[in-house]
Amino acid sequence: MDMSEKRILIVEDEPSIAEVVSLYMKRAGYQVQIAVDGRQAMTIFERQTPDLVILDLMLPEVDGLALTRWLRDCSDVPIIMVTARREEIDRITGLEMGADDYVVKPFSPQELVSRVRAVIRRLGREQSEAESDRSLSFDGLTIDPRTRVVTVKESEVELTAKEFDVLYLLARHPKQVFTRDQLLERVWGGAEYIDAGTVTVHMRRLREKIEAEPSKPQRLLTVWGVGYKFEP
Ligand code: CA
Secondary structure (H helix, E strand, C coil), X not given: CCHHHCEEEEECCCHHHHHHHHHHHHHCCCEEEEECCHHHHXXXXXXXXXXXXXXECCCCCCCHHHHHHHHHHXXXXXXXXXXXXXXXXXXXXXXXCCCCXXXXXXXXXXXXXXXXXXXXXXXXXXXXXXHHCCCEEECCEEEECCCCEEEECCEEECCCHHHHHHHHHHHHCCCCCEEHHHXXXXXXXXXXXXXXXHHHHHHHHHHHHHCCCCCCCCCEEEECCCEEEECC
């Protein structure tokens, strides 16, 4: 994940705090926008969805809790709430309402940067986990990693565990060339007793199962002298 592309919306009505937070976030490599009240935050949010919102609870116009509710209704953007001590009760309510984390005023900007990084990191991990589990579908071919079922023209084909793993790996990265060594590493865990010929054999069997004409493959292509790739 390229951190420099992450956009943070700071919702803070105290200019000095907004300025300091903004400075630290920029230094940490984030793009920053500032809203001085809830209404402005909504406008900015609708125009340019940020990747994370730092939200002061006590705001003029639309207060922080109402804004949190609004944000939660229209997105699952991570929210870090900023509260003052006397707002303890609101703070708890805020977390129940779906803020991802909070800091209490006065806070160290560096601490806030760490919290932001942690939330963004966690989110990236969750996304890549969801991503790694997604089923793929191409014209006449579907691959579902959860059930490990592959269908060709809507009828199910029987693949061995390794055949499935090879196909799924290649299909998840369309057009990307994998060498035999890379496939051995990723699918067989680089086991030493397996030789590169194993990959060739698996590829041939896969073609027999999923290609209309195994000798003229349209999906599982050989890149001569390099390895294999999947054509979507
Ligand atoms: Ca405030």
